[in-house]
Amino acid sequence: MRLRSFLTPLIAVVVFLVLWEALVWVMGWPDYKMASPSDLGPAYTRYWELFLVMGWQTLWRTVVGLLLAIVVGVMFGMVMGFSRTMRDALYPLLVGFNAVPKATVVPIVALMFVGMHDFNTVLIAFMISFFPIAVSISIGLSTLEPEYRDILxxxxxxxxxxxxxxxxxxxxxxxxxxxxxxxxxxxxxxNLMEIVSPHGRGLGALFDSGKTNSDYPLMFAVLIALAFLGIVLYYVVVALEKIFAGWAERQPG
Amino acid sequence: MNKLIEIKNVRHTYQTQNGPLPVLDGLNVSVPEGGFAAVVGPSGCGKSTLTRLIAGLMKPDEGEVWLHGERVKGPRSTVGMAFQNPVLLEWRTILQNVVLPLEIVPTKLNRKQQEDRARYLLSLVGLDGFEDKRPSELSGGMRQRASLCRALVHSPDVLILDEPFGALDAFTREDLWQTMHQVKEKEPFTGVLITHDLRESIFLADQVIVLSGRPARTQFLLDVPNTGRRTLDDLYTVQATEMLHTLRHQIEIAQGRAAA
Incomplete structure (x- = not known):
């Protein structure tokens, strides 16, 4: 069972890579149009040090932004979950704030806090991710059946x-x-911040330098590295969920 | 006999968007110690408001609610409640669910004694062996049994049951009625049962209170004669049928479908 749950996604990834390679080969695309998985290996071996350093920069700033989003999101969620008035007052503001494309906020923030690269990046990561947390907490709290409250x-x-x-x-x-x-x-x-703001840090900056140097395999390698980091962090959350909310998982069948 | 629950001339009105909605108007209920009163009445006549008043979850606009010779002013730990929805906490085992009230009310029991008490109650309702299961692994009837144990674990003076068997199928419901009698023998309590089921009311209670339609007042009182230990067969006697018929007629009056 454990082996299966590990093998299934692995096979899916391999199939995906094979299809990708085949597509590029069949269409006869040059690597500036679409790099293939076999182009990625050389890119990683050539720049592995950069990938480690910049991958780490991207990772820690994302995690800090996310932690901030959890703290602020939970606070907003609690305020809105417990008070109807606050819910009525804050929802339109939050929805409006969330509807503003963050790509347009990036230059504003970059100008506002010019030079504070780490802070800017964390700030955008936080702004883009706290909304779903606030909404879920407020809905969870406000839909608590009154009987649960009454029992205690x-x-x-x-x-x-x-x-x-x-x-x-x-x-x-x-x-x-x-x-x-x-x-x-x-x-x-x-990554929005890392790509747009010219401070040369993080995987976004690596992507940008790939673009400047017309190093297309490098750009694709960055995208895959980002996907990998995303998957890792996602499964960290899944592991935490198993520990703290494993009871909510129903046995299949 | 000593009156444990005493509700005197209670009047209550909810303020809604469509103006004031009077739900209780001149309600009188009194239950002696160890008594078991069933409250029946048309839908939406304020029966659940009555349970919230006894539990001290809300205050009436007018009138008084007394428990044990003390005026009820707020929630008190001498009350146990069970609802139609068993509201078990999914993240706790059945045993931990039953122990919950002991984590709130002051108790002299240590952790081990608390769990022993919970185990004892679970065995009383036929749930031994299910202590470490999660609520989602239990059937509706079993969950309701666990909910009953939770309502009793802190030995409350008053047990308030708000249609606890309403969502169960007929046979499971009858099983639980019998369980209620067994539990009451071992763990005496004074009870108020809200129900829509007239057979349930005369099988479980020694006093059936019929409420009028909204705003509710006490319309009719039926004393169910004490015939010792009741069995389901007792529901098929002439006396039982007469009682049911009387109650049925009173409900029709309350619904405004028959003249008093």
Whole structure:
């Protein structure tokens, strides 16, 4: 069973790479049109040091942005989940904020905090990823059936006790669902900043330098490296979910 | 006899978007210690409001609610509640679910004793062997049994049951009625049962209170004679049929479909 759950996705990845290679070969595309998986190996071996350093830069800034998004998102979610007034007041603002394309915010932020590259990148990663977290927490809390509250309230439990014993654990599955979305969003945010802002750090900057030097295999190699980081972080979230909200998983059948 | 639950002339009105909605108007209920009262009435007549008043979850606009000679002003740990929805916590095992109230109310029991008490109650309702299962692994009837154990674990004076068997199929429901009698023998409590099922009311309770349509007042009181231990066969006697018929007639009056 464990072997199967590991092998199935691995085979899927191999099939994907083979199809990709075949497509490029059949169409006879040169590597400036579409690099093939066999072009990626040389790119990685040539620039492996850059990939490690810049991959790490991208990763830590994404994770910090994500942690910030969790803290702020949970706070917003709690405020909106417990207070109807705050929900009515904040929802339109949040939705509007979320609807603004972050690509347009990047130059503004880059100008506003000029030179503070790490801060800028973390900020965009945070801004793009906190919305789903806030919404999931607020929905989780506001849809708590009154009976759950009554069970504890009738015994004289305080609001805090009800939050820790019932509201919080009950919201965890929704929270982790949102976090999976937020992880990929945060990577998009980090890279937007890294590509646009000329500070030469992170995988986004590596992508940009590939573009400047017409090194197309390098650009594709960066994309695959980003996908890899995204998958790693996603499965970290899955592992945390198993630990903290594994109870929500139904046995199949 | 000592009156454990005493509801005097309670009046309550909800403020809704469509203006005030009076739900209770001149409600009187009194249940002696160890008694078991069933409350029946038309849908939406304020029965659930009644349970929330007894539990101290809300205050009536007018009138008084007394428990054990004390005026109810807020929630109190001497009350146990079970609802139609068993509201078990999915992330806890059945045993941990039953223990929950002991984590809230002051108790002298240590962790081990708390779990022993929960195990005892679970065995009483026929759930031994299911202590470490998750609620999602249990059937509806079993979940309702666990919910009953949770309502009783802190030995409450008053057990409030708000249609606990309403969502179960007929046979499971009858099983649970019998379980209720067994539990009450071992773990005496004073109970208020909200129900829509007239057979259930006369099988479980010693007093059936019929509420009028909204706003609800006490319309009719039926004393169910104490015939010792009840069995399901008792529901098919002439007396039982007469009682059911009387109650049926009262419900029709409450619904406004028959003259008083």
């Amino acid at each position: 309230r009738s015994l004289g439990a305080s609001q805090t006790t009800i939050f820790w014993k019932i509201a919080l654990p009950k919201t965890l599955p929704e929270f982790f669902g949102a976090l999976k979305v937020a992880v990929t969003l945060a990577f998009i945010g980090t």
